[in-house]
Amino acid sequence: MLLYKLPLMKNYRKRELIATCKKNGGSNLIRNINKLLRKPKQKNNDIQAEQERQDVKPVDFLSNHFDHNVEAFRMVYDRCSDVVFRPFLLFGKKRATIIYIEGITNVEGMEEFVLSPLIKETASETQPLNEFLENKLPISKVKRMHTIAECIESISSGNPILLYEGESAGFSLGLAKWEKRGIEEPIAEVGIRGPREGFNESLEVSTSQLRRIIKSPALKIQSMKIGSYTQTTVAIAYIDGLVDPTLIEEITNRLKRIEIDGILESEYIEEMIEDNPYSPFPQILSTERPDTACSSLLEGRAVILVEGTPFSLIAPISLFSLLQSHEDYYQRFMVGTLIRWLRYSFLSISLLLPSFYVAILTFHQEAIPTALLLSVSASRDAVPFPAVVEALLMEIMFEALREAGVRLPKQIGSAVSIVGALVIGQAAVQAGLVSAPMVIVVAITGISSFMIPRYIAGIAIRILRFPIMLLAGTLGLLGIMMGIISIVIHLCGLRSFGVPYLQPLAPLKGRELKDVLWRSPLWKMDTRPHLTGEFNRYRQSPDLAPSSKKGGDTQ
Amino acid sequence: MKNILHILCIFGLILLLSGCWDRVEVNDLAIVTAAAIDIKDDNQIELSLQVFIPKALSTGGGQGGSGQGGGGAATLVRSQRGSNISDALSKLQSKIPRKVFWGQCKVFIFGEKLAKQGIQEHMDFLLRHPQPRERAYLYVSKGNPKDALEVLPPLERYSGEVLRELSDLHIGMQVTMQDVQEGLVGVAQAGAFPFIKILPPGKGEEKLQGIPYIVGTAVFKKDKMVGTMSEKATRGILWLRNEMEAYTVILKPEGVKGEVSLNPVSARIKLIPQIRNDKWKMLVNVDTEGAVVQNGTNLALTSPKSIQTVEKAYQEDIKDRIELAIQQAQHKMKADIIKFSKEFYRKYPKEWKKVENRWDEVFPKVEVEVNVEAHIRRQGYINKPGGLPEKEVKKQ
Numbered sequence: 018m019l020l021y022k023l024p025l026m027k028n029y030r031k032r033e034l035i036a037t038c039k040k041n042g043g044s045n046l047i048r049n050i051n052k053l054l055r056k057p058k059q060k061n062n063d064i065q066a067e068q069e070r071q072d073v074k075p076v077d078f079l080s081n082h083f084d085h086n087v088e089a090f091r092m093v094y095d096r097c098s099d100v101v102f103r104p105f106l107l108f109g110k111k112r113a114t115i116i117y118i119e120g121i122t123n124v125e126g127m128e129e130f131v132l133s134p135l136i137k138e139t140a141s142e143t144q145p146l147n148e149f150l151e152n153k154l155p156i157s158k159v160k161r162m163h164t165i166a167e168c169i170e171s172i173s174s175g176n177p178i179l180l181y182e183g184e185s186a187g188f189s190l191g192l193a194k195w196e197k198r199g200i201e202e203p204i205a206e207v208g209i210r211g212p213r214e215g216f217n218e219s220l221e222v223s224t225s226q227l228r229r230i231i232k233s234p235a236l237k238i239q240s241m242k243i244g245s246y247t248q249t250t251v252a253i254a255y256i257d258g259l260v261d262p263t264l265i266e267e268i269t270n271r272l273k274r275i276e277i278d279g280i281l282e283s284e285y286i287e288e289m290i291e292d293n294p295y296s297p298f299p300q301i302l303s304t305e306r307p308d309t310a311c312s313s314l315l316e317g318r319a320v321i322l323v324e325g326t327p328f329s330l331i332a333p334i335s336l337f338s339l340l341q342s343h344e345d346y347y348q349r350f351m352v353g354t355l356i357r358w359l360r361y362s363f364l365s366i367s368l369l370l371p372s373f374y375v376a377i378l379t380f381h382q383e384a385i386p387t388a389l390l391l392s393v394s395a396s397r398d399a400v401p402f403p404a405v406v407e408a409l410l411m412e413i414m415f416e417a418l419r420e421a422g423v424r425l426p427k428q429i430g431s432a433v434s435i436v437g438a439l440v441i442g443q444a445a446v447q448a449g450l451v452s453a454p455m456v457i458v459v460a461i462t463g464i465s466s467f468m469i470p471r472y473i474a475g476i477a478i479r480i481l482r483f484p485i486m487l488l489a490g491t492l493g494l495l496g497i498m499m500g501i502i503s504i505v506i507h508l509c510g511l512r513s514f515g516v517p518y519l520q521p522l523a524p525l526k527g528r529e530l531k532d533v534l535w536r537s538p539l540w541k542m543d544t545r546p547h548l549t550g551e552f553n554r555y556r557q558s559p560d561l562a563p564s565s566k567k568g569g570d571t572q
Numbered sequence: 573m574k575n576i577l578h579i580l581c582i583f584g585l586i587l588l589l590s591g592c593w594d595r596v597e598v599n600d601l602a603i604v605t606a607a608a609i610d611i612k613d614d615n616q617i618e619l620s621l622q623v624f625i626p627k628a629l630s631t632g633g634g635q636g637g638s639g640q641g642g643g644g645a646a647t648l649v650r651s652q653r654g655s656n657i658s659d660a661l662s663k664l665q666s667k668i669p670r671k672v673f674w675g676q677c678k679v680f681i682f683g684e685k686l687a688k689q690g691i692q693e694h695m696d697f698l699l700r701h702p703q704p705r706e707r708a709y710l711y712v713s714k715g716n717p718k719d720a721l722e723v724l725p726p727l728e729r730y731s732g733e734v735l736r737e738l739s740d741l742h743i744g745m746q747v748t749m750q751d752v753q754e755g756l757v758g759v760a761q762a763g764a765f766p767f768i769k770i771l772p773p774g775k776g777e778e779k780l781q782g783i784p785y786i787v788g789t790a791v792f793k794k795d796k797m798v799g800t801m802s803e804k805a806t807r808g809i810l811w812l813r814n815e816m817e818a819y820t821v822i823l824k825p826e827g828v829k830g831e832v833s834l835n836p837v838s839a840r841i842k843l844i845p846q847i848r849n850d851k852w853k854m855l856v857n858v859d860t861e862g863a864v865v866q867n868g869t870n871l872a873l874t875s876p877k878s879i880q881t882v883e884k885a886y887q888e889d890i891k892d893r894i895e896l897a898i899q900q901a902q903h904k905m906k907a908d909i910i911k912f913s914k915e916f917y918r919k920y921p922k923e924w925k926k927v928e929n930r931w932d933e934v935f936p937k938v939e940v941e942v943n944v945e946a947h948i949r950r951q952g953y954i955n956k957p958g959g960l961p962e963k964e965v966k967k968q
Contacts, residue, residue, distance in 0.1 A: 379595045383675025383703065387605070390676055391729075394598040395629035403597050490595075 078163050083182040087114050089165060107135055107181050117177035123194035127177060130155045131190060150188055158191025203305040210347040215305045216327040220250050223322050226307040227254055241272060247279035250324040259317040261550035264514060268319055283323040283330050292512045297477040300513040302331040302338050309343050316545050317552055333514035333548055337533045339474035345536050353536035363465035368478050371408045372489035372497050374458045378404040380493030399449040405490030407451050411459040414441055515549045602670035605647060606732030608717035609694055610683030612653060619660035620651035620718040622732055647730040649721045657697040674703035679732040680710050681717040687790060687797035698749060706750040709739050712765045712790035712797060719770055720784040734783045742817035744786035744806055756795055759917050762907040763792040767800050793907040801900055808897025812910045814841045820865060823885040830868035832882050837861045845915045847923055853939040854912055862886060863950035867957050870966045874955045879948055886946040894942050908935050
């Protein structure tokens, strides 16, 4: 009996659902405010009349009727428990309402500077009320809003809206204030010397940090909103006169193309605007250091700041930008140069060492010194796997450990690393599953992959390590060479906002090698790198090198 | 995009088609550390290989965890007879469970008997095979070369390493496969190999703990060994070939009692060929410097006069050695191992052409003049003879 009834019931339910959907305006996916405000096509008889009277449209201006306006907002903020409507009597005469969202509005300020003066004061009617509000309220930002959409935006960003009887406009009061994280040391890019400030989740703080470093009004910050639900503010910062105007145009165009539900992190932007989406190499640099961002600005690059994340984007870049660290410039140039060379050599070790080990052990045993081969063969004697399998196993194990260590809570993370070290290092060798030299190779590779200052670049190298290892295991050194050649070809084809990825090397620009192959002393870096289009070549006066003859007039 | 992915997949699979065809794991290799080749009475070649045993070296890797350490031998020696090397090798492979790998073999030892019969055929195998190194050292051993492989040297891991290290010290001749190939193919058509013997184990050492060591030079004419040279004559050859390194010259200066020992520090040798009136002459100019290592005389080496005395003795000594070596090579062996022919060929190509076919006859008639310029540049930490009372030191 019951079983027989069930499909019938299901059918009924379905029909009901479709009906409700249609009632709600044909689609139950409401993508933005405009849709929320749009007049439903199929109206319910009960509210039809009321809605027609109100006639609310997104671009609709506020009506003269105070009640209608309030009702319109109540409809928009239906079932939003965090939105507060505060009705009161303006000067004891006119009805008024303040609409704000709890938590992002400065409530104390509102009580002190808005509610108390407006409720108490018995204003003389000599001055029109709207002028009074704009001129006499002790608040820095008061703005008249004429459309409902404007008002909603103002409320969402924390500025309360004041509506009162007899006025067809709302007043946006600049009282936004919410809990922000303080400025902290950037965790992903630490250093010994240099500023300890990092960008912040709130955009204003980040832009203010840029402005504090570059005081010139030539620093322009253009903002736009992306994300139909999140309405995330994205700001493009650049220095007028240093940047190629077409670059800003291109960035703006690419940003405008993005139509997406929401932007939660700058990676969303990065993936939407990069030149070669199928490359493992990042073509946009992300940084959480204001000093790094500013140095890029001064080189004529653009910085894209995204609300809600401390990571800003820098474009255009080249491969070598990923291998430079902010500390290269905060140390003596010789130290910076040596460390840079160290980094380059460890980059190749990180990419190739396990592959070389595998290739030499399986194809080119004659290529290493006899004593070394004998030691290796002695320690490999009991190992049951071929060298490729051994290498892949260990490398995957290492990557898993690294990932676990990053993602897990700190307390468990240390336990994981202890277990991992025991498993990988000690037990595996003693059990005869892997050879000791392999452990050393994996360890060196691991260390060297952490030498790359940008985490994303390091990951790209790590991904490429595995195919090269397979090539080495099948074709030996020949395979490694093929792998290297194909990577180089790929790199030659990459571009970042029109700038070739291997810029100062290919195409060769001798003038710019000073900041790539080595780190010249700052007094020698007279010229900016040339990115695209017109550029402002000189960044400092020539002949800045200090010497005893340039002491000036003091005796 | 899908097409590109397909193409990428196909290319990726092409790479794997080779299927690792010549992949060999280290565990499957029998690493040859030294090889010996000799001929037996029945005219059969005997090939002996010294193969490294990884197990002997591994510590902790296997079960039990206790390494065998230095107790066991690090190598094993297997030998096999065959009509030639390749035949013997293919038979030998059936006795060794791992693939024979020549890539690290740096020592090849020929038996004296085989050397006298000619080594050309065997050199062909070693040069043709892709694995043996061209820079491997070649030796000729007195007696059975297999014995040299079987000894268990107390200091090194295996006897092959002993020989290699000795060669690297330039104690005797240092001859690689490439040198031999060049010498035999080139204008001189002669070669010199280090000649080795086995040093018997000392008192208290086990029976096999002797080591092979270099005693002199085996001289080859064409590909056949014609005789040996003593250690002293070998030094002279080393002087001429500019391969002199660590050894000590002991001399007796005129007019004083005792000996002075010197270490040659640097040496420049110039071979200047001359043909005058159809008379072939070779000028050997030696310019050398030495450092005093021991002074058993009462000469104070600070004064120029006493230094001159010593220098003169030094010159005489070197001249004697070189002349001895040339005498042996030129008249006893009649083999041009000093490469006079090359010098003549370079300077007088036309004249050389005429004698090319009868160089064997011409070579012994070449007149040799040796001029030695020897200096003493360093006296060591003390100037006066150590431990000698001031009164007895001869001042000049």
